[in-house]
Amino acid sequence: MREGPKARKVLVEQRTTRIFRLISDNMIWFILLSSIVVFSLTVPGFFGARNFRNIIHHSVFIGLLAIAESYCLISGNFDLSIESVAGMGAILSAWLCGASVFASGLYVNPFVGLLIVTVIGAAVGFINGFFILRFKINPFLVTFSTYIIIRGLAVFLTGGRGVSRLPGSFRLVDTIKFLTLPLMVYIMLIFFMFFYFVLEKTRFGRHTFVIGGNINAAYNFGINVNRHLFRIFVLSGALSGFTGWLMAARAGGATPAMARGFLFETLAAVVIGGVSITGGFGSLTGVLAGVLLLSSMRSALNILAISPFITEVIRGLLVLAAIVLNSVKRTVGRK
């Protein structure tokens, strides 16, 4: 009987922690929604179907790269080459399929082009995985090297010049619209759902979290760690190459500088979305919210014609706030 009140107190404490955790786990969605409300009320022209369409359309590339980077980070790894691989995917597919002066003149079918750049992206992921896993070199260093190499190759391909005049069939993914949104938006959303399912509901996803949480435990209990991480690097490369193809489709052409700056944008979105840089934590729902938040912020600041330099400062502060928030979240309730 003496334990009655104490037990009740424990129960109340548990309930408050649970509520706290429910809020903090979905904090990013609250922040996203409240930012949209604030921007809608204070920024003229922000609220409206057309601008919202733009925001989600703008989110496609960073969204897809963020999926790739989330898998890498959750497994305790890094892939800095995503940006270059996307840029390479854009210029290479434009070069293969385009009709302007600096194109290859091969007039490759756009969907064959899609296949080619995805496979080449996967090959870059394979090379990353090979050096990281076989030679046990730090993923940061390996993917930093491929980041530079691939960007260099992309510039070399066309001598630094852009390629345009892509066939209409290449652009279908952007010109076909359902409910006024281009097909590529749906592709991104389907990819998010699919990779969410894999991460949360399948053995592959669980092993990703196990490896990111304690790589020795993963080995001790029979998970084939190297094979698993290989697959993640290959996935990351393939997704990045595919993203590049989409970028070319959207722009109707490509320049070797495409996707420049996307790495930091992606990392920012992923971190804001709650993925831990040190591995083991994160969810794709949070990442999607992070991507949309950055995209809506960019839109609001654009409309207000605020200096892009200040935009960078604000984005940096947001990343810092997200990191602080996540570390606070993790220390609360810890014994």
Add this chain to the structure above:
Amino acid sequence: MDSTSKRKVILKIEKISKYFGSVVALNNASFEVYENEIIGLVGDNGAGKSTLLKILSGNFPPDKGEIYFEGRKVDFKSPVEARQMGIETVYQDLSLCENLDAISNLFIGREVYKNFLGFKVLQKREMESETLEVVNEIGIDIPSVKERIEFLSGGERQAISLSRFVAWGKKLALLDEPTAALGVKQTRKALDLITKIRKQRNIAIIVVSHNLQQIFKIVDRIIVLRHGEVVGIKEKQSTDPDEIVSLITGAIFINDNK
């Protein structure tokens, strides 16, 4: 246990040696473990206990010597090979993923799944109810099996590590300091549990511990390591803590005071 000679040998190690550079971690260690017996493996820090366990669990191979499990020579290339043969290890570092809950930790590498369109879909409910059963059997309270390990205390973590032995222990279990983080009451529960599981399953257990009092409570025989060598194999009835201590430290055993 005077009838050990008639019982079946489950594990036999013969002249096992292991070197780390110029350091001799194990030197010609040999002993046998019988079915359904509990062995206490004792020794000072650096005596080679953990090295020996890691060889038996398949974490690394010996440099010399042979291991026979159930009469057959074995040569483990990884922990999973040892585990598949029925050797379950509870690691000293607990080998837990702090970012995951107790259910996930119990089922690392053994996730229950169903094939669905080529995907291995986790059967979370099944794993949860199995985890609850095991946790109940251990009798050490944890707040919730869905709580992430990082929010649990040291004792609760150790309980979850032990739950792997309860859930998966089949033929031979290697327990490295299984009670190091437990309180007095929890320790007693854990020791009771170890003897209970032994009785239920006909399993052999090797326990590494610094606590001789605990060792004497549950084991049948004690194997003493010093500087990588087996310096004593004693039936519990025919020895006492003083003798074991002197074997561990290498002090000459003087019986004058008694």
